[in-house]
Each structure stands twice: as C-alpha cells, then as structure tokens.
Amino acid sequence: MIIDAHTHVWPDHVAARALGGSGLDDLPRFGDGTAGSLVEVMDAAGVDRSVVLAVANTAERVESANTFTGSLDPDRFIGFGSAHARSDPDELVASLRRHGLRGVKVHPLFQDYALDDPGLLRVLDALRGEFAAIVHVGSAGDPEKAARCTPTMIVEVARQLPGLDLIACHFGGYRVIEEAAEVVVGTPGLYLDTSWPPSLATLDPDLVAGLVRRHGPDRVIFASDWPMADPAAEIEAVRALGLEEDETDAILGGNLARILSLE
Template identity: 65%
Template sequence: MIIDCHTHVWPDAVAKRALAGSVRDLPRRGDGTVAGLTASMDKAGVDRAICLGIGNTPPQVDKANRFAAGLDPGRFTGFGSVHPGLSVEDNIAGLRAHGLRGVKIHPMFQQLELDDPRLGAVLDALQGEFAVIVHVGAAGEDPGNRCTPEMLARIVREFPRLDLIACHFGGYRMFERALDVVCGLPVYLDTSWPPGLASLAPGRVRDLVRRHGTDRVVFASDWPMADQGAEIEAIRALGLTEDEIDAVLGGNAARLLGLDKQ
C-alpha cells in the first residue's frame, strides 16, 4: 500500500480560488479537486491519501472539518482543522462530531505562532486521540519565523504523547537546520519538498531518513504542489533497501493510522 500523507483538496466550487491563494511561487500539478487528486493517485499508484483541511480563521474551521469528514473513506483520510481562536472544548468537540482522526496546523495561513500558548493548550488536548500534522519552515515569501525547527522541537518535548507529523522533514527550505535540530526526535517526518524531492541531494536525504529512523518517515507529496508519481520515484531513487522503501511509502503511515489492523 502506498499512502500519500500530505495532499490538499477543496470543494469544486472553491478549488480554483483556494489554489490561487496558496503559495504563489510553486507550479501547480493539479486542480485541487477531489476528482483531480483521484486521477493523480490512479496514475501514480497511490492507494490512499491524507487530505489536509485548514481553517485559516475560526469561522472556517467547521467548514474545513465538514468537508474533510465527507471525503470517500475508501480512498481518503480527511484531517480537519483547529484554531486557537476557538476554545479548547470547541476544537475537540468539532473534531469528534465529524469523526476526524487528525488535524493540520499551518502557522502561515492561520496567522499564528507555533509556540502560541493558546495553541499549546489545544495540542495538549489532542494528545492520545488525534494525530497532528504541522507545517514547519518557510512558505513562499514567508521566511518561516512562525514555525521553526526549534519551535517544533519544544512541542515534541512538551507534548510527548502527541502523534506528531512534521511536514517537509521538519523544516521547509531549512534542511540542514532540521537535520541538526529535529532529526532523531520522537516525531514523524514527511517527505514533501515542493516542487520536488529530487531537488535535494539524494545522499543527504537518505542519511537523514536513516539517522531519524526509517520507521518514523512517511511519504508525502504536497499535491497539487508536486507530482505524486515523480515523488514516489524520488523516494525509490534514494538508495534505501526495499523494506525501508515500503515502510516510508506506506507501512509507517498505515501503522500510525491503524490501517495495518484493518
């Protein structure tokens, strides 16, 4: 099974507008619709995708959660949203009401700091029940000061029971910094690096994956900001063993999501 742990889709009526408002300096590899993602998955041989909903403001959180919960469970796992502008109780109740098993936090779009004490209270409540995938590093013209590898490291230490996935190896456009700060911590790292993982030196990526632990790295494309098929090939070209490749491409995510027990 191949599981893409980092994709973005929107309702058809708003996908074009939402995609236009995302990071402007990256090429688009799809239209941001569910049908577009399904076609990409079929072409690339991806069995399941985690689709990440983001409520940029508190009023948008329930809309994002409702859409994520309505995705076809046969192909998709919807992750919803939380926002520190809502109470801890409202955030958790919304996720439970929609039957969601995880959330995406994106400090850039949500205009928050990763070390915001209000967010810390929400993360504390998510421990032991929900997985959390968080953007770390830069984005577009934003240098990434809202969500640094150092901030991530503090979260990992402060919330040890949190099932945490750090996007972009723990620091987009901060690879060497993430290697020093995040590598080896008890956190999952996703492999997304738009516009393509192949832009990084394969040997450095292979060293990071093995240093961190091949049981705690998950395949991620960031579709539609990257081509799923090309990202799979980049993983296969890293020089890992077949067992390591299988773990990264799907085995680790299946275990994290409990799909290995189904």
C-alpha cells in the same frame, strides 16, 4: 499500500480561488485542487489512499473545513481537520469525532499565529492519545512569517507534548533543510514527512537518505503536498534513496498505517 500523507483538496466551486490564493505562486500545479482531480492523480501514481488536510485561516472557519474533509470518500481519502490556536479544545475534539477525522493540520504561515502560541499548545494537548497533528515547519519565502514555525519551535512542541502523534512537514524545515538536519532530525516522539514541493528530487538524495537513516525509517512518512507536487514523481524519489525494500515500504505507507491504526 501506498498512502500519501499530505494533500490539499477544496470544494469544487472554490478550488481555483483557494489554489490561486495559496501564496505559493513560484510552484507549479499538478492538478486543480478538487477531489476528482486528486483521484485521477492517485490512480496514475498507484496511491491507494491520501490524507486530505483542511486548513482554516480563522477559528470560526474550522467547523466548515472539517465538515468538508469529513464528507470525502473514506475508501480513498483519510480526512484531517483544521486546528487553530483560537479553537476551543473541547469543541475541536467534538468536531473531529463528529466528522470521523483522524487528525489535524496546523499551518502557522496561513493561520497567523506561531507554533509557541499557548492557545495552540492547549489545543494540541487535547488531541493526545486520539488524534495526530501534522504541522508545517519552515519558510515560504517570507522571513517574518517563517519565524512563526521554525525547526526549533517544532522540537519544543514535541518536548512539551509527549504522546502526541506529531508529524513535521518537509523534513522539519521547508527551504531550511540544513537547519532541520541540525535541529529536528533525531528528535524523539516526532515523525517527519517527505514533502518538498515541487519535488523531493530537487534535494541531494544522499543528503535525504542520511536524514532518514539518522531519524529512523520507521519515523518517516511519505507525503507529496499535492497539488504542489506530483505523487508519482515523489514515490520514485523515495524509491531512489537506496533504502532497504522494507524501509521504503514502511515510508510509503506502513508507518502512517501504524500510527493511524489503518487496516
């Protein structure tokens, strides 16, 4: 089974506006951000299931974001809700349970707080043992915003919250791969996702394979960041790393299936 751990979908009537306001205008698009478009891309790429990540820019919008991701077809999609540093931890946990969600997405660049915000740490603490958290780490072209989610910060979150299934996006440092390689790779209790839009193939495959080896193939998770990348191309980029077949299979789906206890 191939599972894409990092995709974004919006309701059909707002997808175009949401995608246009993502702030990542330098990246191509490989779909229109709707569930129907993602299913077509998944079928073409051979992806069995995709994790759909909700991102609410305010705490007040978390419930509506969670309602939407929880409404998607569970045979194809694995819903992750949104978490915000201003969320009430108990209310968030109740929302995740109510909508059948398996985890949360944290995106400080868009949510206007930092990874070391005490409110966020309280929220993530409430998730331990039941829900996973996937967290954006690294830059998006704005140095001031990038300071909200540095590689050092995600390592500190992992240190403070042992037992949390914590996944660092973009190998732990989007557009700062050298810093991620020095600071994040090898951190105990931390999983890394492979997303690197517009493609993992833009990185040196020997560098990437070395990062995977150092961190451990059992703690690396396939992710595309659709619609900012093409899952088919990203699968091929993972297969091109020259890892053992069982390691590649684990990255493409087995590791996340284990973390989320998927059949």
